[in-house]
Amino acid sequence: MERQIDFSRERQMLCGICGLQWAVDLDWIDRWEQAKETCAGCGTTCEHEDAPRVTVDQGDPALDDAEVARFSWYHTSTQPDWPTQDFDPAAVLTPATRMMMGGDQRVAAWAARQRAKALHVGTFEAAVHNMLRRMRDQADHDSQFYLYRVRLKPSVVVREGWLIDPSNFVGDVVLDEVCPTGIDVARYLNYHEDPGGLSLALGREAIACVQQVPVPPPNTWDETWVRGAVTALDSSSGALVPATGQLNRFMRPSSPRAALGHELGAALAGRLPINLRDQFTSAAAFSEGEASAKWARRTSGLYAMIADPACVLTELDGKEYRDV
Structure with a gap:
């Protein structure tokens, strides 16, 4: 089931000082980030530690636990077989790199940490945001990207409520920290891609199947x-x-x-x-x-x-x- 795709939709702001929540458009957020707007309730500017930030729209249908597995979710990646069946992050390491990392034992520990990371899926908008950000910031301008539409298993157990974006400074999330035993999927407020939207952190086992097209998809250009x-x-x-x-x-x-x-x-x-x-x-x-x-x-x-x-x-x- 598809949700409405709208890159220009209004976002909800929540002030950490006065508690006011109100809707704004993207132009307002752009002015806000340049300190040209203030909180409509207390006059706080963006420089304050508890300044307003985007928050989840309480009307987001993905807040309904029963609906999460029915929705289409999206992901963009340079991997042509995401999520990889037998993911081995150490497979591409050269002998010299393994030595620099401290030898096979440390490489094995590093690979285990990589495999313990959560996968991320989100709205169509978030997937496109993520791809464009990587093209700009991560030297992926010339990389071949793929867009994935993701179907979850109907039986997935969704963590109650939603989390503030749990990603660290490089965007990683340890799966066990957000999806403890018995939980398959955790919703989180995405601050970076499609700000204000809900994305999911999940393990590979929560995904039933995917569809894939290369970016740009054929027959889409003018x-x-x-x-x-x-x-x-x-x-x-x-x-x-x-x-x-x-x-x-x-x-x-x-x-x-x-x-x-x-x-x-x-x-x-x-x-x-x-x-x-x-x-x-x-x-x-x-x-x-x-x-x-x-x-x-x-x-x-x-x-x-x-x-x-x-x-x-x-x-x-x-x-x-x-x-x-």
């Missing part, structure tokens, strides 16, 4: 936009032009073609919700020497995942489920 972008890019010079100005020695030479690619990507970003624009602009960055058609299809397809998620769901609908 062919008219793609043709126009390709024509413009191929008509522009790819010759590198040295940067000018006092800081030119610190800047790489660029071409008019790359500059045009940046402008085209930024124009699409300007149509998106404000909290996604920087991430999308980074994800849509045009590299020197990149093929125009490949870049245009990828950029248009990424845009469609936010602006027209129905076309992505249609692609998923045509894929077979893979049992986990």
